[in-house]
Amino acid sequence: MSDKILLKNKKNISVEAAYEVFQSKRKTYSLSLNENGVLTVRVPLYVNGNEVEQIIRGKQFWITDRLAEYEEKKRRRPAFEYTQPQRLALEKRYKEAAREYIPKRADYYLAAYPDLFSRCYSRISVREQKTRWGSCSSKGTLSFNWKLMLAPPAILDYVIVHELCHLVHMNHSAGFWSCVAAILPDYKERRKWLKDHGNELTLS
Structure with a gap:
């Protein structure tokens, strides 16, 4: 409440x-x-x-x-709204697309920056996280919110890179942000966009 x-x-x-x-x-x-x-x-x-x-x-x-x-x-906002079955069907399609697309982008960055990453992820999970866009476990499991598929590609890439850098630094230390900046020099602008517009990433 x-x-x-x-x-x-x-x-x-x-x-x-x-x-x-x-x-x-x-x-x-x-x-x-x-x-x-x-x-x-x-x-x-x-x-x-x-x-x-x-x-x-x-x-x-x-x-x-x-x-x-x-x-x-x-x-x-348009006057119409999706029905519950329509919304569920769309969510299913976005989740399927995320499960195919996100690992490809993660593998791209791992291959493009071999000197930065000393380990690979163990697996990638796509779900609807209530308070996070992504996470990285100590065992190397990367989890992503399917709603990132509604964001511009540059923003999705930022979250992917963010979680990949947690494979090296399991914190938000200066070393972690240096890792992110080495790949995405404009990460602060991308992070700000997600903070300002993340609430818009939803199916109306």
């Missing part, structure tokens, strides 16, 4: 924002708008409710801008 908070936009107009808080063993916070226009706030375990509100208010212009974009996209 989401909470609500009243924010001010750049025109000093009040905007009500719904938000959900997720606490985990992380060191920093993150904000994103999900496909339903609800703000997702991810924070460390020690952050309390008042601190969450302070974080939100500290980013109120960014949040209200995203909410305005969401409302505009909703207004432009």
Whole structure:
């Protein structure tokens, strides 16, 4: 169940924002708008409710801008919606395409940068992850969200490279980001696109 908070936009107009808080063993916070226009706030375990509100208010212009974009996209959205059987059929096709396409792109980067990768993945899994676009296990299993097939190819490649570099660095250290940058010098722009537009990768 989401909470609500009243924010001010750049025109000093009040905007009500719904938000959900997720606490985990992380060191920093993150904000994103999900496909339903609800703000997702991810924070460390020690952050309390008042601190969450302070974080939100500290980013109120960014949040209200995203909410305005969401409302505009909703207004432009086609009047029709897929039926449940249609949506399930489309999801099945995208998952099948992902299972064929993603391993090919992963193998391409492994072959193109042999000096960077000392190991190969053990297998690749495609599923619908609720909070991640991709992951890499200690055993070398790479998992990807099928919804990445709805993203521009450059963004999908960024997530693939990101997870491949976790085969070398199981963290987000400077060494890890150097690995990503060696393959994709513009990875920051691609990462930003995914952060700003990831909530749009859905079947309406």
